[in-house]
Amino acid sequence: MAERVCVSHDWNHLLICPVCRASLSVTESCAHCGERFEIVEGTPRLMSERAATTVSFPFSSARSVVPDELKRRVLNYAPTNTTGQLPYHMDAAQATALTKLPTGSLVLEIGCGGGQNRTWMKSLGLNYLGTDVSKTRVYAHLQAHGGPDMLADAHFLPIKNDCIDCVYAAAVNEHLASPVQAALEARRVLKPGGMYLGNCSFMEPWHDESFFHMSPNGVIELLLASGFDIDFVYPGRGWHGFKALPRMAFMGPMRSFAVLGNLFNAAYKAQVAFANMRRRSKGRPPHNPLLVDAKVAGAMTWIARKPAAPLTRGNEASA
Secondary structure: OOOOOOOOOOOHHHEEOOOOOOEOOOOOEOOOOOOEOEEEOOEEEOOOOOOOOOOOOOOOHHHOOOOHHHHHHHEOOOOOOOOOOOOOOOOHHHHHHHHOOOOOOEEEEEOOOOOOOHHHHHHOOOEEEEEEOOOOOOOHHHHOOOOOOEEOOOOOOOEOOOOEEEEEEOOOHHHOOOHHHHHHHHHHHEEEEEEEEEEEEOOOOOOOOOOOOOOHHHHHHHHHHOOOEEEEEEEOOOOEHHHHHHHHHOOHHHHHHHHHHHHHHHHHHHHHHHHHHHHHHOOOOOOOHHHHHHHOEOEEEEEEEOOOOOOOOOOOOOO
């Protein structure tokens, strides 16, 4: 892949106060409400315990069950054509989607950890803004990538409306106390038609004080509730629950037992293959491979977009 030159981008003019939503002229304090913000080792901490909201979204009885037609349309693996080594936690299909963004697009990463995606995204000619709640709650080897550009709460993003081209949020959504509020915030800051790339734990064990783990239906409802158009929802490739549970639950030398997870997955796939043979012998179609993977997925992944037109009460259930 040819390297593209990144267009410089000053994102300070995009900032707002997380408490009163007024524009911030400086990162130390808000001239409108007086809220003061820390600078942590050179990084602005635009967070406040005073930030509050009411989470509200339209819901109709039509969404009590996910229609089969909708599942057939959105439960599909996204196309992948990226090559080479990808950053830690980067999904290949989401990487493909990122490579298609125009040069100079601004990507907001929520829960960026050590900022390990910054260099890769800039090599694509993308501008990058990484946020997280801490500079140290991440592996030491990832901290070497420069860390977040600012500290921010995903539920109260200190960013103006309609100014981000893509929101990327991997390995963070299960750790959010109100995933719908965080998704609504992602939608708010995105430009119309902007892309929302994310994933969330499904069969991973409870870890790092996680709040919500989501099934395929749960992901679909999250995206509908927050007003997104859904392109793809699919299991994280190569990361099934049989692998995730022992690898994340066992510690120290006991982690060697994680190899048993692959044996369980092989047995699971073998039973599916046998069931498909019987189905074919009776003239029935085989089980959908994606649904087979989704049933035991360690995490679910999505590619969605903010609608190009404003969301109204008449079209909120048509996504």
